[in-house]
Amino acid sequence: MSFFPIRQVTARVTGNDPVGEATFRLILSATDFPPTAAPGQFVMLRTSAGADPMLRRAFSLHDRQEGSLEILYKVVGRGTAWMAQRRTGDAIDLIGPLGQGFAIAPTLRTALLVAGGMGIAPFRFLIRSLRAAGVDMLLFYGARTERDLLELAEMEAAGVSLLLATEDGSRGERGRITELFQQHFRKVEPSEAFKIFACGPHEMLYEVGRIARGQAIACEVSLESHMACGLGTCMGCVIATEDGYQRVCREGPVFSAQRLLLDEISLAQD
Amino acid sequence: MNVSKSAPELSVEIAGIRMKNPVLTASGTFGYGEEMAQIYDLSQLGALTVKGLSLRPQTGNRPPRICETPAGMLNSIGLQNIGVEAFVRDKLPFLRRIDTRVLANIYGHSAEEYAAVAGILDGADGVDGIELNISCPNVKKGGMAFGTDRAETGRVVRLARKATGLPLIVKLSPNVTDITEIARAAEGEGADALSLINTLLGMAVDIDRKKPRLSRGVGGLSGPAIRPVALRMVYQVSRVTELPVIGMGGIVCAEDAIAFLLVGASAVSVGTANFVDPLCPLEMITGIEAYLKEHGHTRVQELVGALEMEQV
Numbered sequence: 122m123s124f125f126p127i128r129q130v131t132a133r134v135t136g137n138d139p140v141g142e143a144t145f146r147l148i149l150s151a152t153d154f155p156p157t158a159a160p161g162q163f164v165m166l167r168t169s170a171g172a173d174p175m176l177r178r179a180f181s182l183h184d185r186q187e188g189s190l191e192i193l194y195k196v197v198g199r200g201t202a203w204m205a206q207r208r209t210g211d212a213i214d215l216i217g218p219l220g221q222g223f224a225i226a227p228t229l230r231t232a233l234l235v236a237g238g239m240g241i242a243p244f245r246f247l248i249r250s251l252r253a254a255g256v257d258m259l260l261f262y263g264a265r266t267e268r269d270l271l272e273l274a275e276m277e278a279a280g281v282s283l284l285l286a287t288e289d290g291s292r293g294e295r296g297r298i299t300e301l302f303q304q305h306f307r308k309v310e311p312s313e314a315f316k317i318f319a320c321g322p323h324e325m326l327y328e329v330g331r332i333a334r335g336q337a338i339a340c341e342v343s344l345e346s347h348m349a350c351g352l353g354t355c356m357g358c359v360i361a362t363e364d365g366y367q368r369v370c371r372e373g374p375v376f377s378a379q380r381l382l383l384d385e386i387s388l389a390q391d
Numbered sequence: 392m393n394v395s396k397s398a399p400e401l402s403v404e405i406a407g408i409r410m411k412n413p414v415l416t417a418s419g420t421f422g423y424g425e426e427m428a429q430i431y432d433l434s435q436l437g438a439l440t441v442k443g444l445s446l447r448p449q450t451g452n453r454p455p456r457i458c459e460t461p462a463g464m465l466n467s468i469g470l471q472n473i474g475v476e477a478f479v480r481d482k483l484p485f486l487r488r489i490d491t492r493v494l495a496n497i498y499g500h501s502a503e504e505y506a507a508v509a510g511i512l513d514g515a516d517g518v519d520g521i522e523l524n525i526s527c528p529n530v531k532k533g534g535m536a537f538g539t540d541r542a543e544t545g546r547v548v549r550l551a552r553k554a555t556g557l558p559l560i561v562k563l564s565p566n567v568t569d570i571t572e573i574a575r576a577a578e579g580e581g582a583d584a585l586s587l588i589n590t591l592l593g594m595a596v597d598i599d600r601k602k603p604r605l606s607r608g609v610g611g612l613s614g615p616a617i618r619p620v621a622l623r624m625v626y627q628v629s630r631v632t633e634l635p636v637i638g639m640g641g642i643v644c645a646e647d648a649i650a651f652l653l654v655g656a657s658a659v660s661v662g663t664a665n666f667v668d669p670l671c672p673l674e675m676i677t678g679i680e681a682y683l684k685e686h687g688h689t690r691v692q693e694l695v696g697a698l699e700m701e702q703v
């Protein structure tokens with residue numbers, strides 16, 4: 122595990138446009154943001170000038186370019202509502218890059234990506250990195266309805282094969298993405314050339330994790346948790362793993378499914 | 392150079408520990424310092440306090456452990472920590488390299504366990520003082536149970552005092568009827584300083600799920616929401632004790648810090664604000680210095696207890 126510099130920076134909004142139902146893409150110019158940022162890492166964004174809301178909010182890096190970064194977010198409460206009101210030129214205080222991102226081994230040849238809902242957020246950055254590494258990509262992407270399936274054309278253009286599902290059947294298969302995933306995920310031989318990357322609701326991740334584990338396939342999942350610091354100092358964001366409670370903000374948010382306790386929600390008490 | 396224009400003296404001495412300024416960081420909001428050191432140079436701080444240490448590693452409470460509340464947050468971490476021995480072995484070497492004071496916050500399930508932890512730290516190079524956490528609301532056994540009872544407080548402090556020659560700071564709980572009683576009990580058994588307040592016991596409910604927002608139901612409230620209570624308690628305690636007081640509870644800026652000094656604190660500690668604005672302790676130091684200059688003070692001590700009260 123290696124840790125790169127973390128910076129608190131004042132970024133400038135250069136774009137904040139709707140891309141779907143209550144969903145926006147925030148583009149920030151931040152020249153002093155460390156260039157070491159990796160796909161799967163996140164930032165802690167201040168979403169008020171004062172104490173209400175007080176704590177910072179966590180967002181995956183949707184993408185990272187020279188001198189700028191992007192966040193794909195859905196308005197679900199006060200902090201994200203504040204974000205949706207930001208206009209070009211406004212300042213946003215953020216800390217990052219934080220946590221451990223996805224691991225792309227040089228031996229990797231084929232990647233299965235699984236996204237549920239806003240779980241698509243970190244994948245643009247990941248797809249760009251996988252493509253640069255010459256990895257073939259197949260994306261299983263599920264959402265409630267067609268309007269919530271984001272950036273499909275862009276991903277296809279990046280050479281990703283798409284398999285879609287919506288709960289209302291408005292696009293792709295009707296049902297959950299895990300069902301579609303299970304249907305296609307037949308006998309795959311465990312190999313260093315093959316890996317699953319997943320991000321989305323916890324139930325989905327744990328199911329994907331169990332399937333992968335059942336066949337001994339390498340699988341990384343990106344988790345969420347309520348966070349106070351995002352830095353690793355408060356111990357507030359932990360998740361149960363084979364090595365005890367670990368910090369989603371520090372040892373995660375990307376964890377190997379092999380190390381998570383997929384059938385238990387917590388560890389034994391002292 | 393005109394004397395009044397020279398930089399005011401910011402250093403303070405608490406429990407025999409000389410600190411370069413009166414701004415500390417609070418236990419449980421600063422880890423063991425490593426993460427924050429990635430953001431700024433910690434040698435700028437007066438002191439830092441590490442996460443509560445126990446005799447053996449602790450798993451902590453099951454999640455969810457935190458939840459935001461108006462101008463504050465609730466936590467029920469349950470003192471997850473690596474244990475005092477791993478701290479000495481794995482974390483102290485890093486802390487020794489930083490030119491600041493290190494306070495080790497400790498707790499136990501019994502008075503004897505407090506003493507055992509204090510004893511292990513006694514010989515540890517790099518620890519400048521021990522803060523006895525007798526006020527944690529988030530563990531079943533130990534913690535707050537000691538800090539809400541005069542006799543228990545006295546016993547824990549007495550045993551810890553015997554176990555270590557290091558400066559001993561006793562951290563008080565606000566979850567009591569009369570905090571001055573507990574303060575006096577700690578003083579009577581040989582505490583060198585007092586720190587307050589720890590978090591206030593609180594609760595939040597998710598009405599959709601009809602469940603508490605924290606797994607344990609209750610947790611400790613911190614942040615600006617508790618500042619007036621903290622200020623009042625620091626004021627009350629500093630009037631009944633000779634001991635220096637480290638004030639904390641909702642401090643986010645220099646103005647807050649100065650208010651704590653005026654009511655009697657000799658130094659202040661920053662907790663929850665580290666999460667919101669990691670650099671705020673540094674701004675506080677500059678802000679206090681500017682205030683001293685502006686008000687014609689030459690030393691930060693001149694502010695301690697300088698509150699002007701109408702006589703009643």
Ligand SMILES: Cc1cc2nc3c(=O)[nH]c(=O)nc-3n(C[C@H](O)[C@H](O)[C@H](O)COP(=O)(O)OP(=O)(O)OC[C@H]3O[C@@H](n4cnc5c(N)ncnc54)[C@H](O)[C@@H]3O)c2cc1C
Nearest residue numbers: 178179180181193194195197198199200201242345346347
């Ligand atoms: C590592 C990480 C990466 C994330 N990346 C993204 C992203 O790229 N895009 C995105 O839209 N969202 C992302 N989230 C979730 C995002 O942090 C929350 O949606 C946001 O904090 C909600 O803030 P709010 O003030 O608008 O909502 P609040 O008013 O605080 O809460 C509204 C609802 O959101 C839920 N919520 C609040 N905080 C979180 C949280 N930390 N995780 C999950 N649910 C939460 C609450 O339980 C509540 O139901 C990420 C979370 C984490 C931990």
Ligand SMILES: Cc1cc2nc3c(=O)[nH]c(=O)nc-3n(C[C@H](O)[C@H](O)[C@H](O)COP(=O)(O)O)c2cc1C
Nearest residue numbers: 417418419443466524588589613614640641662663
């Ligand atoms: C997440 C969290 C963890 C804490 N852990 C400890 C601890 O281990 N030991 C302790 O004495 N106090 C602990 N505290 C209490 C703080 O040190 C401080 O006394 C309290 O939060 C009030 O200050 P604040 O409002 O500035 O945060 C913790 C507080 C928080 C928010």
Ligand code: FES
Nearest residue numbers: 351355356358370
């Ligand atoms: S959010 Fe504080 S340790 Fe992870």
